[in-house]
Amino acid sequence: MTALPLSRSDVPAETVLAVPGMHCAGCIAKIEHGLADRPGIRSARVNLSARQVRIAHDPALDARDLVRELERIGFEAEPRKGALARSQSAARPLLAPLAVATFACMNVMLLSVSVWSGADGSTRALFHWLSAAIAIPAIVYSGMPFFRSAWAALRRGRTNMDVPISIGITLATALSYYETVTGGHDAWFDGSLMLIAFLLAGRALDAMMRDRARSGVDALLGHAPRGAMVVGPDGRLGWVAAEDLRPGTVMRLAAGERVAADGAILHGTSRFDQALLTGESTPVHAGEGDKVLAGTLNLDAPVDVAVSAAGQDTTLAEIARLMEAAAQDRSKYVRLADRAARLYAPAVHTLAALAFAGWMIAGAGWYHSLVIAIAVLIITCPCALGLAVPVAQVVASGALMRAGIMVKDGSALERLAKADRALLDKTGTLTTGRPQPDPAALAQLPPEAASVALALASYSRHPISRALAAALTGLGVRPAALDDITEKPGTGMFARWQGSAVSLRRPESASGIAVTLDIAGQPTWLIPFADRLRPDCAEAVTRLKAMGLDVSIVSGDHAASVAQVARETGLFAQADAKPQDKQELIGRLRHAGRNVLMVGDGLNDGPALAGADVSIAPGSASDVGLQAADFVFVQESLLALPRAVSVARATMRVVRQNFVLAIGYNLLAVPLAMAGLVTPMIAAIAMSASSLVVVGNSLRLARAVR
Amino acid sequence: MTGLLFLIPVALGLGLLGLATFFWALRSGQFEDPDGAAARILIDEDAP
Numbered sequence: 001m002t003a004l005p006l007s008r009s010d011v012p013a014e015t016v017l018a019v020p021g022m023h024c025a026g027c028i029a030k031i032e033h034g035l036a037d038r039p040g041i042r043s044a045r046v047n048l049s050a051r052q053v054r055i056a057h058d059p060a061l062d063a064r065d066l067v068r069e070l071e072r073i074g075f076e077a078e079p080r081k082g083a084l085a086r087s088q089s090a091a092r093p094l095l096a097p098l099a100v101a102t103f104a105c106m107n108v109m110l111l112s113v114s115v116w117s118g119a120d121g122s123t124r125a126l127f128h129w130l131s132a133a134i135a136i137p138a139i140v141y142s143g144m145p146f147f148r149s150a151w152a153a154l155r156r157g158r159t160n161m162d163v164p165i166s167i168g169i170t171l172a173t174a175l176s177y178y179e180t181v182t183g184g185h186d187a188w189f190d191g192s193l194m195l196i197a198f199l200l201a202g203r204a205l206d207a208m209m210r211d212r213a214r215s216g217v218d219a220l221l222g223h224a225p226r227g228a229m230v231v232g233p234d235g236r237l238g239w240v241a242a243e244d245l246r247p248g249t250v251m252r253l254a255a256g257e258r259v260a261a262d263g264a265i266l267h268g269t270s271r272f273d274q275a276l277l278t279g280e281s282t283p284v285h286a287g288e289g290d291k292v293l294a295g296t297l298n299l300d301a302p303v304d305v306a307v308s309a310a311g312q313d314t315t316l317a318e319i320a321r322l323m324e325a326a327a328q329d330r331s332k333y334v335r336l337a338d339r340a341a342r343l344y345a346p347a348v349h350t351l352a353a354l355a356f357a358g359w360m361i362a363g364a365g366w367y368h369s370l371v372i373a374i375a376v377l378i379i380t381c382p383c384a385l386g387l388a389v390p391v392a393q394v395v396a397s398g399a400l401m402r403a404g405i406m407v408k409d410g411s412a413l414e415r416l417a418k419a420d421r422a423l424l425d426k427t428g429t430l431t432t433g434r435p436q437p438d439p440a441a442l443a444q445l446p447p448e449a450a451s452v453a454l455a456l457a458s459y460s461r462h463p464i465s466r467a468l469a470a471a472l473t474g475l476g477v478r479p480a481a482l483d484d485i486t487e488k489p490g491t492g493m494f495a496r497w498q499g500s501a502v503s504l505r506r507p508e509s510a511s512g513i514a515v516t517l518d519i520a521g522q523p524t525w526l527i528p529f530a531d532r533l534r535p536d537c538a539e540a541v542t543r544l545k546a547m548g549l550d551v552s553i554v555s556g557d558h559a560a561s562v563a564q565v566a567r568e569t570g571l572f573a574q575a576d577a578k579p580q581d582k583q584e585l586i587g588r589l590r591h592a593g594r595n596v597l598m599v600g601d602g603l604n605d606g607p608a609l610a611g612a613d614v615s616i617a618p619g620s621a622s623d624v625g626l627q628a629a630d631f632v633f634v635q636e637s638l639l640a641l642p643r644a645v646s647v648a649r650a651t652m653r654v655v656r657q658n659f660v661l662a663i664g665y666n667l668l669a670v671p672l673a674m675a676g677l678v679t680p681m682i683a684a685i686a687m688s689a690s691s692l693v694v695v696g697n698s699l700r701l702a703r704a705v706r
Numbered sequence: 707m708t709g710l711l712f713l714i715p716v717a718l719g720l721g722l723l724g725l726a727t728f729f730w731a732l733r734s735g736q737f738e739d740p741d742g743a744a745a746r747i748l749i750d751e752d753a754p
Contacts, residue, residue: 025748048742095732103725107718123710130714 012042013059015066017077018052027075034073041069050215052080064239091207097142098200104138105193109684112190116681128180128187135189139173142196145203161341161386164348168377169195175374186371191378191683198691202390206410209397213406216634217626228253228260231304249307253298256462261294261307268303272296273463275427277603278556278578283513295603295622299463300506301491319579322607323628335411336652337389340659344385352376355674364676372676379673379683380666384690388658391698396651403705404635405644412630415614416648418595422544422641423586423608425600426555426565426573430537432636433601433620435464435513435529437471442527445517448480449525453517455479456493456504464515464529465493465504533568534638541569543642547649549597554582556604582608599641601625616641643705650704658694665690 022031028046031053035044040058047054055066063079070077111127119127146169150162169192176187227241228251237252242260250266253259271283274296283299286292292305356373360366397407407413424430445453454477457469482495492505500520507516513529544551553573555562566573586608589596598605598612601621609615609628617629626632633640669686672678731737
């Protein structure tokens with residue numbers, strides 16, 4: 001987009017950064033112009049659909065410099081490597097076949113209309129030959145997605161919706177070609193092409209929806225540590241990527257940083273937030289010699305950690321293995337459309353065979369009987385049936401996405417509609433997962449003290465300080481002017497305000513998380529912090545129960561803090577559950593015939609999310625949680641859960657109506673076809689009319705989110 | 707009939723032209739970033 005002054009180095013490096021925060025033209029302009037003006041950066045190109053920036057720059061700059069540049073412009077960014085850097089689209093490969101099928105369909109239809117309105121003799125033969133010349137290559141090319149999928153299913157001895165579609169298309173095309181060669185009356189090229197065009201349109205829409213959800217989720221990814229500052233043997237500091245850490249390496253961990261590998265503390269003491277890994281909400285104190293786990297957050301002070309295990313040996317990797325096993329269990333789910341195809345395909349093929357046999361017995365001759373049998377196949381070809389599921393799902397996913405809920409998988413809505421048992425994780429799911437200052441304590445602060453607290457907190461990047469600053473800003477507090485600001489790691493912030501010493505620091509002794517605000521000559525204020533329930537938690541649970549789901553809590557946290565949340569929400573709870581326990585519980589429930597919905601966010605929920613029938617994660621979840629879940633909701637309110645369930649159920653209602661409508665058309669048309677009365681024109685009208693009805697019915701879902 | 711001999715190739719040719727243009731657009735990356743393309747027309751290029 002922007003031409004840059006050439007720098008000395010001639011081989012530019014290219015880096016892809018994910019920028020989840022951009023969403024409009026202003027953001028594109030700000031990022032592209034802002035980056036282009038920096039020395040060493042040659043060009044920057046934003047891809048808004050994928051929420052990524054592709055930057056060509058001097059090899060001297062590395063990804064971390066670029067992240068810093070973006071931070072200066074005002075955007076958070078994450079470097080992307082390997083598979084994540086390429087925005088692979090599921091819709092792209094379908095676009096070319098769709099274009100070819102639509103082009104061929106329209107041109108052949110033009111010729112067919114002339115034939116239907118009475119073209120005769122040599123004109124008809126000419127039009128049939130022209131149609132064949134256009135249609136046969138077009139069908140071979142654009143029908144490939146169906147032929148491939150059907151072949152893959154048949155080879156494994158199964159059948160799916162693509163099998164009857166492929167058989168119908170192939171037979172119709174072969175018959176039409178035969179008719180053309182022998183100068184016959186009817187050719188069905190237009191029907192075959194229309195079928196392909198309609199079905200491809202449905203699939204392309206479906207793929208676009210999933211692309212959009214996937215890029216939304218990809219942009220959220222990246223909470224896991226990607227590396228660590230490492231202290232070399234000569235005492236020098238350097239950045240090492242997580243996959244290159246080896247046992248024995250010494251990592252220097254700043255406050256507020258996530259641990260990149262399991263290890264033991266060499267110097268310093270601090271507290272670690274293990275919520276993501278174990279679900280435990282109270283920070284764990286760790287001193288010299290104590291173990292720290294990859295994925296936990298260092299809260300208080302910088303520490304040096306000797307790596308004891310990295311890569312495949314960490315707790316993280318163990319959870320990943322559990323998840324793989326759990327996901328295999330789920331892949332046995334058969335989608336509704338494929339279950340319908342299992343009944344539908346044999347029924348249709350039997351009907352066609354019966355028609356053939358019937359007309360043979362009636363003495364119609366093998367050619368005439370065959371034409372009628374193929375007409376039956378064409379008229380029953382599941383055009384509307386093929387659209388019934390994808391269109392409804394696309395419309396519903398679109399409505400959910402506008403409401404902040406991303407649907408990652410097509411069959412997820414089907415599975416969610418059937419859920420009758422919900423398991424909720426506590427930390428990060430029922431609660432926001434971030435310690436927040438007690439509103440009552442904040443309300444008691446005099447305005448002056450509040451403005452001093454905000455000013456002190458705003459100078460620190462410590463998670464507790466940031467939460468306090470955010471809460472006070474939300475209350476409309478203005479920061480006071482401070483002098484001599486210093487941050488003492490592990491202790492707090494110190495400064496002077498109007499000549500008196502002020503500080504915001506860790507209390508000497510307090511259970512749980514808290515900070516004290518000291519202003520010389522004034523009483524000391526204690527501000528306790530706690531993980532609060534999400535807004536609308538009670539209403540969400542009530543609505544879930546009203547929809548017939550049994551709801552309970554399963555958490556890795558201690559019984560005491562789980563009990564408190566259980567009391568507040570009125571739910572049955574299981575505490576101290578390890579990842580394996582959660583997975584086992586789900587296995588037991590599924591074995592008892594329940595359809596389990598798992599809602600969770602942490603690494604510790606990963607196996608449970610992957611093993612449940614259907615799973616939902618909040619947008620603040622760990623990478624593992626985001627990838628394992630079928631739905632991701634990017635809003636604070638827990639009302640997303642009942643909304644998603646009600647939309648999923650509405651979708652399945654519409655899908656069932658669509659099936660009835662589509663099969664209803666077939667029931668009307670099949671007797672005509674078996675009686676030998678169906679012409680290509682009737683087939684074309686029936687096909688497009690039933691498709692339009694199905695699409696129209698599905699569009700009602702656009703307003704399904706309440 | 708002579709009209710047909712003239713009109714049918716014209717109709718097909720125009721259709722093929724559209725198809726070729728679409729393939730060109732597909733190859734040259736016009737479908738890589740649909741959201742971005744929609745937003746970019748709002749960027750004022752003269753802005754500093």
